[in-house]
Amino acid sequence: xxxxxxxxxxFVVGAAAGLALTYLGxxxxxxxxxxxxxxxxxxxxxxxxxxxxxxxxxxxxxLESKRKLGLIxxxxxxxxxxxxxxxxxxxMRGAGKYGVxxxxxxxKAMLEAGEVPTGRRYA
Amino acid sequence: MKAVVxxxxxxxxxxxxxxxxxxxxxxxxxxxxxxxxxxxxxxLYNGFMPMMKPGDILGHEFMGIVEExxxxxxNLRPGNRVVVPFNIACGNCEPCMREFWSLCDNSNPNAGIxxxxxxxxxxxxxxYSHMFGGYAGGQAEYVRVPFADVGPLVVPDGIDDExxxxxxxxxxxxxxxxENADIKPGDIVAVWGCGPVGQxxxxxxxxxxxxQVIAIDRVPERLEMAAAGGAxxxxxxxxxxxxxxxxxxxxxxxxxxxxxxxMEAHGRTPDAVLDKIxxxxxxxxDRAHVLRLAxxxxxxxxxxxxxxxxxxxxxxxxxGTIFEKGLQVRTGQTHVHRYLxxxxxRIRRGDIDPSFVITHRGTLDDAPKYYxxxxxxxxxxxxxxxxxxxxxxxxxSRREEMAAGRR
Numbered sequence: 173x174x175x176x177x178x179x180x181x182x183f184v185v186g187a188a189a190g191l192a193l194t195y196l197g198x199x200x201x202x203x204x205x206x207x208x209x210x211x212x213x214x215x216x217x218x219x220x221x222x223x224x225x226x227x228x229x230x231x232x233x234x235l236e237s238k239r240k241l242g243l244i245x246x247x248x249x250x251x252x253x254x255x256x257x258x259x260x261x262x263x264m265r266g267a268g269k270y271g272v273x274x275x276x277x278x279x280k281a282m283l284e285a286g287e288v289p290t291g292r293r294y295a
Numbered sequence: 296m297k298a299v300v301x302x303x304x305x306x307x308x309x310x311x312x313x314x315x316x317x318x319x320x321x322x323x324x325x326x327x328x329x330x331x332x333x334x335x336x337x338x339l340y341n342g343f344m345p346m347m348k349p350g351d352i353l354g355h356e357f358m359g360i361v362e363e364x365x366x367x368x369x370n371l372r373p374g375n376r377v378v379v380p381f382n383i384a385c386g387n388c389e390p391c392m393r394e395f396w397s398l399c400d401n402s403n404p405n406a407g408i409x410x411x412x413x414x415x416x417x418x419x420x421x422x423y424s425h426m427f428g429g430y431a432g433g434q435a436e437y438v439r440v441p442f443a444d445v446g447p448l449v450v451p452d453g454i455d456d457e458x459x460x461x462x463x464x465x466x467x468x469x470x471x472x473x474e475n476a477d478i479k480p481g482d483i484v485a486v487w488g489c490g491p492v493g494q495x496x497x498x499x500x501x502x503x504x505x506x507q508v509i510a511i512d513r514v515p516e517r518l519e520m521a522a523a524g525g526a527x528x529x530x531x532x533x534x535x536x537x538x539x540x541x542x543x544x545x546x547x548x549x550x551x552x553x554x555x556x557x558m559e560a561h562g563r564t565p566d567a568v569l570d571k572i573x574x575x576x577x578x579x580x581d582r583a584h585v586l587r588l589a590x591x592x593x594x595x596x597x598x599x600x601x602x603x604x605x606x607x608x609x610x611x612x613x614x615g616t617i618f619e620k621g622l623q624v625r626t627g628q629t630h631v632h633r634y635l636x637x638x639x640x641r642i643r644r645g646d647i648d649p650s651f652v653i654t655h656r657g658t659l660d661d662a663p664k665y666y667x668x669x670x671x672x673x674x675x676x677x678x679x680x681x682x683x684x685x686x687x688x689x690x691x692s693r694r695e696e697m698a699a700g701r702r
Contacts, residue, residue: 215389256389270407277406285385285401285442286367287319289419291429293352293439294316 207245207265212276214283215257221249224283225260233288234279243267297683298352298435299662304342305670307353307663315431315439320367323443325377329456330357330433330681332665333381333464334490335604338558339424340666343580344606346408346426355381355421356463357433358456361447368444377447379440380631381464383419383430386445397628402442403428412607417628434662436683448635451643457650457680458642461495465678466649467634469495469555472602473503475625476551480504483544485592486526487585488555489517491652491678492602496553497526498647505551509543511536513561516675520652531562540592548594557603560584566611573610580607590616590624601626652678659683 214221224230225247232238246263260279264272281288300310315324333356338344358378361371371377384391388400399418403409406416409426419441422432431438440447450459469492478484484505486496489512497508501524510521511529518528529539540549558581560567566584573579589599590613599622617624641647654677655665661681668676 213389215387215392270411273410274407280388281385281401284387285321286387287321289383289385289402289404289428289441290318291404291419291425291431292318293431294313295318 205266207263208267208269208272209246209261209263210269210272210276211259211261212273212280213252213257213259214280216283218249218251218258220283221258221260224279225249230282231279234282235275236278240264240267240275296436297659298431299354299659300349301339301347301351301353302349305340305667307340307666309660309662312352312435315437317363317365318439319441320365321442321444322365323361323368323371323440323447324363325357325359325379325433325438325440325447326362327357327359327433327436327438327683328376329359329460330354330435330683331460331463331465332356332434332662332669332679332681334492334669335423335557336666337670338604338606340670341559343558343574344424344426346424348425348429351422351424351429352431352435353422354432354434355423356460356465357421357438358450358460358463359433359438361443362437364443370444371447371449375447376450376452378450378459378462378635379421379433379438379447380467380635381421381423382417382628382631383421383428383441384445384632385442391445394630394633396630396632398630405429420628434659434681436659446632448639450639454639454642457653458648459639460680461491461649461652462631462635462638462642464629464631465491465652466495466638466647467631468492468602468629469497470499470634470638471629472496472553472555472600473499473505475598475600475602475627476500476553477598477600477623477625478503478505478551481506482550483507483509483547484551484553485509485511485540485549485589486521486553486555487511487589488557488603489514489521489526489528490555493517493553493555494520494524494652494677495649496555496602497521498524500551500553501525502641502646507543509540509549514672516654517677520677524651536588537592544594548592549597550594551598551600552589552593553600554585554589554603556585557601558582558605560586562588570610579610581605581609583609583612587611587613590622593620593622596621598623598625602629650680653680655679657681 248261250259361375383402384396384399385401390398402419409416419428508526510526562584570582
């Protein structure tokens with residue numbers, strides 16, 4: 173009797189955990205598929221920002237792969253207030269919030285500092 | 296090359312690792328001539344800083360000779376003797392333009408990690424965990440310095456390494472702490488923690504115009520050094536600090552309080568004991584006993600300046616005290632670049648000789664021992680001065696002169 177109860181309990185717990193994991197997995201996949209917009213201000217003129225986003229090579233460098241070009245849904249450029257540079261609004265599908273931010277961060281570093289930082293010591 | 300490598304809490308070793316290379320156009324590679332162990336390195340040594348990985352090279356206080364520069368570094372050339380700020384700044388973003396160098400937007404390649412914890416990331420730091428970029432540190436024979444056209448300052452030949460090295464961190468950190476304390480002539484300033492940063496905060500407060508500085512610690516040699524620097528010393532195990540400060544300030548409380556202790560504060564009050572338990576159980580990252588005391592002690596309308604390092608969340612923050620007394624709290628990683636030239640000028644003029652703080656001189660091979668001594672407050676340890684090899688000071692000076700001759 174006890175053994176049967178234990179088996180039933182284990183089955184119920186396992187099934188609940190399975191359902192929860194399936195739900196979370198689906199949710200995570202759905203979140204990743206959703207289009208996400210992130211913004212970043214770069215301290216360069218609008219002209220320079222426009223030239224950057226129009227350059228396919230530079231955008232691929234910011235995205236770190238040619239494949240990701242297809243994930244971009246929209247890239248809007250606005251003037252930041254009080255001469256504080258240019259605002260980039262990037263909408264991507266399938267990259268997630270932090271993925272979109274990372275692309276903007278690389279673009280910002282390339283535009284402002286002229287290079288993307290790395291913590292490596294050697295090539 | 297040889298380097299001081301982190302392997303885990305209380306486990307640092309001197310090992311042979313691959314030499315650094317120029318990776319970006321604004322990089323330089325520097326042959327380190329001297330480095331030091333900072334009090335904040337102890338947070339890594341004690342295992343309180345997240346995102347360290349075995350194999351990481353430690354050290355953010357260092358100086359040396361430029362060996363090689365990238366194609367976009369126009370202001371330095373091989374042979375230049377430079378001191379390097381501990382934080383890395385691009386010089387082009389808005390925070391850099393506003394001289395908030397430690398808040399650089401572009402120097403932390405792992406900014407995304409720091410952002411999840413802090414909302415926004417600060418600059419990349421040498422030898423200070425992967426959250427701040429995973430950059431290799433300067434407790435090594437060579438180091439790669441990113442954005443070398445912005446950070447390193449060429450040191451004049453007349454100023455030796457012992458006087459110049461601490462421009463990389465602790466002198467500007469102590470100075471900025473005093474500046475943040477908003478000191479006006481006639482003010483009384485209380486400084487908690489008489490480690491190296493505390494020593495520079497004491498001397499800087501007096502240079503800026505404080506009437507009196509009260510130094511609080513429990514390590515006798517640190518209190519002696521503070522007194523030699525012009526402070527009134529308080530041993531916190533022998534007196535009730537709040538009562539003593541009340542008495543020493545005619546009941547007004549200090550005008551400014553400086554917390555040079557940070558996340559590993561010691562104390563015997565219930566809040567300090569609870570902090571210790573919670574930190575040990577990883578329920579809290581920072582032990583903020585000193586910060587609470589500083590807020591409690593500070594006089595009405597005063598300023599609390601916090602150069603001590605905090606990494607995350609603290610409990611029992613007395614926000615009501617800050618509010619009811621109208622206190623200002625000012626803090627942040629030091630904007631070292633802002634202070635390099637003015638403080639070099641002070642050294643040149645003889646206002647201060649930063650080498651007063653050195654108690655131990657050795658080589659990289661001594662570094663693990665120095666970490667242990669520093670963590671355990673043994674052997675009257677306050678500050679180390681570490682050469683990469685066993686060259687004597689005279690030999691090093693001759694080498695530096697030869698390098699200068701080649702320039």
